[in-house]
Amino acid sequence: MRLGRRLKVIGDGPQMGRLRRMADTNVKLLGRRSDEEIRVHLARCRALLFCAEEDFGIVPVEAMAAGCPVIAFGRGGATETVVDAQTGLFFEAQTPESIVRAIQRFETMTDAFHPASLYARATEFSGDVFASRISAWIEACMRA
Numbered sequence: 620m621r622l623g624r625r626l627k628v629i630g631d632g633p634q635m636g637r638l639r640r641m642a643d644t645n646v647k648l649l650g651r652r653s654d655e656e657i658r659v660h661l662a663r664c665r666a667l668l669f670c671a672e673e674d675f676g677i678v679p680v681e682a683m684a685a686g687c688p689v690i691a692f693g694r695g696g697a698t699e700t701v702v703d704a705q706t707g708l709f710f711e712a713q714t715p716e717s718i719v720r721a722i723q724r725f726e727t728m729t730d731a732f733h734p735a736s737l738y739a740r741a742t743e744f745s746g747d748v749f750a751s752r753i754s755a756w757i758e759a760c761m762r763a
Contacts (some may be wrong), residue, residue: 621643621715621719622719624645624722625645625647626646627647627649627658628646628647628648628649629649629650629652629660630650630651635648658681658685659683660729661681661682661687662685662687663709664687665687666688666722666725666742667688667707668685668715668722669690669691669697669757670691673695673696673697676696676700679696679697679700679707680700680744682691683701683706683707683737683741684698684738684741686734686737687737688707688729689701689708690705690718690721691709692709692713693707693709697709700740700744701719704728705731706732708724
């Protein structure tokens, strides 16, 4: 079940050759890109498709900071950063069918994702916010 949507893949790795051979004409494997190029792509795309399961995963936060909603695998750190139906959507399994369902759901609700809200969510994970929260936690522990 293929949607035929354009997909740009940024990054590199040992599977790049195999992926290039598998990719349809609507898929562009861009390889490694500079941080600035990545920011430009995030600012212009309709959504970030994040299929990995990571402990935290900074990529979804960077996407939201650029005003880009996230369609993410609903496991790992993405579940702590992405808010379903507010800053993005989750898919249940790392399968084409599950991803297709999530993309179709996303396409019915694109007006629900507002760049200012996405940016506001991303700022909750900034270094300043982290430093403030960890300092408050340490002070509370010391008082206890």
